[in-house]
Amino acid sequence: MMTMTTVITGIAFVAVHLVLAYFVFRYSGRQKAEHVEDNPRLERTLLLITSLLIAIMLVPGLFAYSQVIAKPSDRLVVEVLGEQWRWNYRFPGEDGIFGRTDVRLITSDNVFGIDPADPTGADDIVIVGGPLYLPVNQPVLLQFRSKDVLHNFWVPEFRVKIDAVPGTVTESWFTPTREGTYQAACAEYCGVAHYVMTSEIHVVDAAEFEQWLAALPTVAQAQE
Amino acid sequence: MATPAAAAHAAHEHHEPQSFWRKYVFSLDHKVIGIQYTVTALAVGAIGLVLSWLMRLQLGFPGAVGAVNPTNYYQFMTYHGLIMVVYLQTAILLGGFGNYLIPLMIGARDMAYPTLNMLSYWTYLLSVILLLAGYFVPGGPSGGSWVLYPPQSITAGTPGSGLGITLLLASIAVFVVSATMGGLNYITTVLQMRTRGMTLMRMPLTVWGVFISAVVALLSFPPLFVAGVMLLFDHLLGTSFFIPTVNVLGTVLPHEGGSPLLFQHLFWFFGHPEVYVVILPAMGIISDVMATHARKPIFGYKAMIVSMAAIGVISFIVWAHHMFASGMNPFFGYIFAATTLVVAIPSAMKTYNWLLTLWKGSIRFTTPMLFTIGFVSTFVIGGLTGLFLGNVAVDLPLHDTYFVVGHFHLVMGVSAILAMFAGIYHWFPKVTGRMMNETLGKIHFFVTFLGAYLVFFPMFLMGFQGIPRRYFSFDLVAFAPSGLDAVNAMVTVAALAVGAAQLVFVANIVWSAVRGREADANPWQANTLEWQTPQIRPGHGNWGPKLPEVYRWPYDYSVPGAARDFIPQNEPEVAVVSPAAGPEPEGAGR
Amino acid sequence: MTRFSQPSRGSRGAVAEGRLVVLPGGGHRDDPVARSQIAVGLLLAAMTMVFAALVSAYLVRMDLSDWRAAPLPPVLWVNTALLVAASAALEAALRPARAGDTRRLSTLLWVAGLATAAFIVGQLAAWFQMRAMGYGVAATPGASFFYLLTLVHGVHVLGGLVPWVRLLARLRSGREPEEPGGRARARDRDGDDGPAGVVPALRLCAVYWHFLLGVWIVLYLLMLLT
């Protein structure tokens, strides 16, 4: 999509500028302008060509978009919490269920505001500030929350972007296909330290990921 | 009808009955008000420009200017953005050019409501004062970015989230009131005050541009007003329109359940049409200046009007393309991508028509013409890059990166500013009776135009790399390519050069106003009515005892068989001379 | 030397005896009445956008989970009646205005003005009632909207008192006050004197009131039903 748009608009840019330059030099300094009648046929032709080119970009664009928003079925769910000014992550633990949260319960020891009354929260795994490890070739569904203002989790290589909006949960998903170290930066202005809100992300093979996750303390363990 | 008019004229001819204050300060004359708007807007614009230097210095040479820190960087960014879009461009194109030109171009003596017009200016000035007052209150001005998204804009993590944001919102509300008074006036004037023979389809495109823009402004500013008032409620009275339960820097705020997205919808319902409010008058100015200096009728006059109207209408149904990544219902992505790409079609038609106007013309490389040609170029690149951002799947990786910064600066920042300069160079003789210096003008043009490309083109490449915008520094951005620092330094140098070129412009204005070559009555040999006034600098009431009458459209340039290559709109008939040049026809009563 | 006979583009001209003769019509239809009609129409369009934005904000906010409406103070019924009365009085004033009955006209104008003033006072009272019921501005989203909507609407109603005062003044002096700057304008004042002369302005005043009454009813129903 990006390539096609770049090619079409690039050609249009060059073409218009060539025509512009040619006209500007060809028709300068002449004694008198020639009389040119309006030409509705020419205008209609141009209208048609333009509409066509636009459609050529739009239609595949919409199809591509439908893929972007189609959720993967087999997926690893990770919760991402934006706060001024760092990224925190949460895995649901053994039971696969995230414990209930409430912004009012957030403290420096409980950055997600996990409700202690909810038993499903005890085995959750919380990573404050990162880094985040992800298994390669495994579709990942990120669920975003924010405790304060808008943020946006932006990893250029993953090509997805969605705001973390306080009060709601937003989602995006992708499948990392290459192992390596990546970085998430914040792409929604969130106050004076917006530019430092980065976090490291490691895409590793499944075994290494499991190992990393198993070594992390659960919420219950961390409290002891 | 002739009586009061003649009296006004006579009053002007003889001694000034008006006091200095009445004439230059609390004036009801649309020309004086237009100039007041222009001068005020340019003065605030200069502040906006200086702020952009400070930001660029930090980005190009981090730390070199020790006084720039994240707090004031974001304050500069907020004020720069708002000043440029609202207090400079909207004010100068509608309030400045609209006021000065509408009555002259349609053959009226003044606006429909001169008092309202004066009030509109003074309200605008008040909004500017409120805006600048932000710098003099504890906590400083708001650093909430020009879009002011809550909760960020009114919470503690953002500079100026106390009094600063209050003043800013108040200023915006006052500006909306001012623009509404102005808009009412421009529309009513165009509909009611046209002189005999000036049908709608004989109006210069500048008037059409301002007219459609005023309609769009009148209908799109109210939601901004509402958003501003609601945000003030949230900020001052603790309501929860836009703010859910949040914990900001360790404090749970007393809000509950509000929707940050609601603000974004209201803001962009204004924000997108706003860019067309700015660009439509610019398109009109470009069309008129181009036809005059290419000595050719504008190609596809009707198509030009239809596309401006189409742009005006469609501009109301594209707003959510700014919100593709906002977390709104993803289904909206389809709709708004489609409407957005459709709006490119009338814009493209206008571009073709400008090109076809140049085709076979007799182009005169005057300074206004150069700015006009520059406009076509920057408008094209800005428009084409808009196709990336409108197409939702393509937008997502580019959203909030430097690609966006490059895009909107070229399409509305630079383009509209180039049109503004084209207009100033073109109509300066009308206002002052003197020509601007061409050499200085050309230096101004080439540095500004080429500089703008050097500043903003690299930003597209930065955007492709994913470099996010609104970053005080890129030190921590691991994915920033190694060449980024060098590019940023180059961009800053170019930006400073562009800034210096504006000093040349100011010098040119001042020098020319005092010392410039005296202008002929119609120095560009233009057809439009404003050049056909009895004096080159029209007095109060614009026309002599009798209003001009209009016999033709404004683009009778190079009519075959006519003796001269232009026929002013108020010329009833034209003598045809044999091709082998004959005597000049008698001037039609000027 | 021949005459140029090709009618120009966009001209409604006709060619007679080889000369371009321009037919009258087009442009120049300045008419103070039509002019104010357009201006008021535009103003109402802008105001429609203000209230449309408010209503859509209300509807969006209403769908969120924490929505709690607020009870409405009973005095609003009285206020609504007052606004209806003001609107009706202005409408009724048109007749005596046309008939030249200055006394009846000014009576009705005063009725309209006082009813409007009473409406404003009533809205203020409604705020105090709300507060007394324990619903401050930030109590519930519904209460917040109540204050917001009544405030914005009330300010527009107050704004209407400006043309109302001007109407009264005009009736007093027997003719329209000279606008500063109006002197440079062509304007036909014939028949402007006396009550009949105020009919167009009165008409617009009435339209403005009807509009705000309509808006109020929409806002009130919205708050009542949700």
Ligand code: HEM
């Ligand atoms: C030489 C001229 C200009 C330069 C060097 C310049 C530079 C900049 C810079 C450095 C930023 C901040 C980018 C960031 O940190 O993300 C910015 C933002 C902005 N500029 Fe300009 N600018 C110029 C002219 C204009 C003009 C004419 C406009 C009018 C439309 C404009 C509108 C804006 C807006 C709306 C923003 C966004 C502010 C925000 O993010 O809240 N600029 N500009």
Ligand SMILES: [Cu+2]
């Ligand atoms: Cu951020």
Ligand SMILES: [Cu+2]
């Ligand atoms: Cu937009």
